[in-house]
Amino acid sequence: MSEHQHMDLFLKEEDRMAREMFHGFVDKEIMPVRQKIDDDTEHRIVGKILQRLTDMGVQKAAFPKEYGGGGSSSVVSASIMHEELARGDSGIATAATVTTWAFLPAILAGNKAVLDHYGPMFCGPDLKMGCFAMTEPGGSHGGGGCDIENPSMHGCKIRTLARLEGDEWVINGQKAWASNSGVSDAYCVLCTTDPDAGDEGIALIYIPGSCKGLTFGKFENKAGMQGDKNCMMYFENVRVPKEFRAAGPGRDAQLFHNNVLLARINTGALAVGNARGAFETVLKYAGERIVADKPIRQHSIAAGILADMAIGIETARTYYLAAAYMYDNPETYGSVSSNSMLSKASIAKCYAADVAVMVTNKAMELMGSYGYVRDYDVEKYWRDCKIIQLWEGGAQLGRFDVCRGYYDCSL
Amino acid sequence: MLNQNSQWYKLQYPECFVNEDQRMIQKVVADFVDKEIMPVRYKLDEDETHEEIVEPILKKLQVDLGFQKTVIPKDYGGNEALSLVSAALKQEQLSRADYGISLASACVDWGLVPATMAYLMFPSVKDWGKTVLDKFAPMFTEDKLRFACFNMSEVQSACDIENNLNEARLIRTRAELQGNEWVINGNKHWASNSGIADLHCLACNMDPASGVKGFALIYVPVPWPGVSHGKFEVKCGAKGDRNTSTYFDNARVPKEWGIQGSVAWEIFLNNVVSAFAMNIANCVGILQGAFDILLEYTGDRVVGGKPIREHLSTAMFIGEMVAAISVGRAAFLEMCHQFDHPEIYGSWITDSMAGKARSSLSYIARIANDLISRGMEFMGAQGFARDGLYEKYYRDVAAAKLVLGGVQLGLFSGCRAFYDLDFSSFGPGKLPKEPATD
């Protein structure tokens, strides 16, 4: 069976070409170095790979054409790229794609001030990084990542305050865990102008990385996904022009929830890519290693496990593509800012993340002790993918959001 | 802190399985773990050479507290503490903090037990036990940190070696008797403590075609001419334990350091089977360690207006963890109690006993992996962070289901208690038949 036969229904010719291009890129640029990424603390390898992706147009793809960008708005295209890159390394895939995520609110809102300021820079030849910062530290008072992303909370748990003083926003607060934090040139920061104002208080404000008053904590030491950098961010009387708010009251909340929703589809694709990386590795290994007188994969028990992996990967891919396709075609499938769309996006993410964890786990089991060591790659996919379940609202909130498509779930 | 007076404790470690002496050992190790390992457990991964943290901890445990000489007979100044209940209680406590350190400590015993077993329980090879202990026991009773290892796995399928139905026919490390010496050639891989062990108990074969008859168990000290090691494996967890390849290139040791044939095989199998129960205890310890972190974190952190663990979806999961810990603990205690009383329960290496131990390990190791993985979901990003401590247990527990032949062999073994499933590498009925006697 041709590897991608079944999903061509959702793809345009340019998607097919992009898929082949990213596939080849990963084979050539990421696969040979994937074992080294864990030790690449300075991101020397990661930085080079990201620069090559910039050369290929990834960084500017979503920016409007008038700024030199690609003007692409297709979620199907974006998700295909997520899958292909994550097949090599999901941390690099995250670092490469979060930049677009950070600028989407401004692009969708057509915010001229932000795009005039950043467009030429991000559509240029050099690697630039963007970051979308919503998660906050939380604690015994609540207000962690899920409380912030939870649409039922209407922004009431956001503690990063944005106050308008004359022509400037003055921002105070803290953010945690955002991808590309500490290394970005631009931050799209989720704030509130008034936690009691509900969704109206939600504000997405762009902040340059070099802004006075913005400082960073040390980089987090994580179980995996070392291709992505995360740290605490502290905002102390950070001042930016008034026009750097993405859109305005009400509309910013929509843009924020839209970003959460899109990220669910894309991380579903990311999870599929990760699972595929592990699956391809174990399929090859199990074909070569002889156990009990025949290749591992010729044992019925191993074949059953490999089949479960394939079932998970194929169905998860079909689902994220279907969700992406529906998002791209609202005239047929309805408004994208609906509970129904949020539900579909969340299914794509929750299901694919579970599949990735299952696939990498089983792959390790099939490889015996070799699954546990760096030299054989599977352990890396296993460590990397676990966070896909936890981020973007985690396993619980993701499921509550699935329910919102079916009944008035108030959790 | 382990509170041995609480009702929960009494229910978890019932008196019918755990006596006063065993309780004391457990308490000593539990207090040691809380004081010495818990505060540094998040740094263990970075201690690449083991000099800064791991070895000082092992020195205190093995030498200062005397666990290095646990299985050495009293005649040699050891503790001759051969109860598997005690051993399992110790492993459980150590794994609660660090599975790697637990393995490193356990495998010292594992490497020495064959000699002790021979000396105390197998009259036909008592001399072998005596020779080995005469020569090597003093090394382990002095005030210096020492390591032993039980070295059986090879680069080609290790499962094929641990699969007892193969009757040692797939062991490729060759031992040849030349005059008064064993000459050993071959490669071993993966043994815990390999690369740092002062003494290896080595599973070899003299003639694969003759199966058990050609099986040989030989002690080899290191350093030794003809023995070398590869680089240490870079693993994703259990880093307190060291694993590497060991190469034997015409390594010659005195004939008296090895035994061959069915009694060697019996001792080998006994050693392997006892490890299944130990590893269940390890799984329970790892689960308990992860559970303690989860319980505390979800009690403090508020989401959706209340502490995470007050949400019933979380509570249900925590309940599952409680159940698994209780069931796993009962399983290893019962099993070790049975091992400790062969006069009632029979030989360790019957299909029933081995099948029970092996399949129980597969079951509990899988559950521990599944629960620790799912538990991370309730901790959000903190579950993924080194500082959060939890992710270490996630990485460590994965090894627990890969060792000792992995999950599949364990489950196949369970079947042998009920029907004659042939999962040998030769296929049903095709096992070359050679008399399994000397």
Ligand SMILES: Cc1cc2nc3c(=O)[nH]c(=O)nc-3n(C[C@H](O)[C@H](O)[C@H](O)COP(=O)(O)OP(=O)(O)OC[C@H]3O[C@@H](n4cnc5c(N)ncnc54)[C@H](O)[C@@H]3O)c2cc1C
């Ligand atoms: C590698 C990495 C990259 C990341 N990238 C970004 C990024 O680019 N931008 C960004 O802003 N953030 C990012 N994050 C943060 C991530 O999105 C959050 O960690 C995630 O949303 C969960 O938040 P939390 O960790 O605070 O968990 P918490 O909010 O503390 O949630 C803990 C647990 O409670 C459950 N829960 C939540 N709400 C409820 C409820 N109402 N009822 C019952 N249970 C509930 C959750 O499902 C979870 O199991 C990243 C994190 C990592 C590790």
Ligand SMILES: Cc1cc2nc3c(=O)[nH]c(=O)nc-3n(C[C@H](O)[C@H](O)[C@H](O)COP(=O)(O)OP(=O)(O)OC[C@H]3O[C@@H](n4cnc5c(N)ncnc54)[C@H](O)[C@@H]3O)c2cc1C
């Ligand atoms: C941390 C750690 C510590 C270790 N410590 C020691 C030690 O102290 N001493 C030592 O000797 N070894 C040790 N090992 C090695 C370990 O015991 C073996 O690696 C393990 O037995 C699995 O062997 P393998 O990796 O070669 O897997 P393989 O033999 O290659 O097996 C691969 C897969 O095939 C499956 N399989 C096996 N047999 C069959 C069959 N008949 N039918 C169908 N499927 C089958 C397995 O379940 C597995 O999924 C250690 C390993 C680790 C990770």
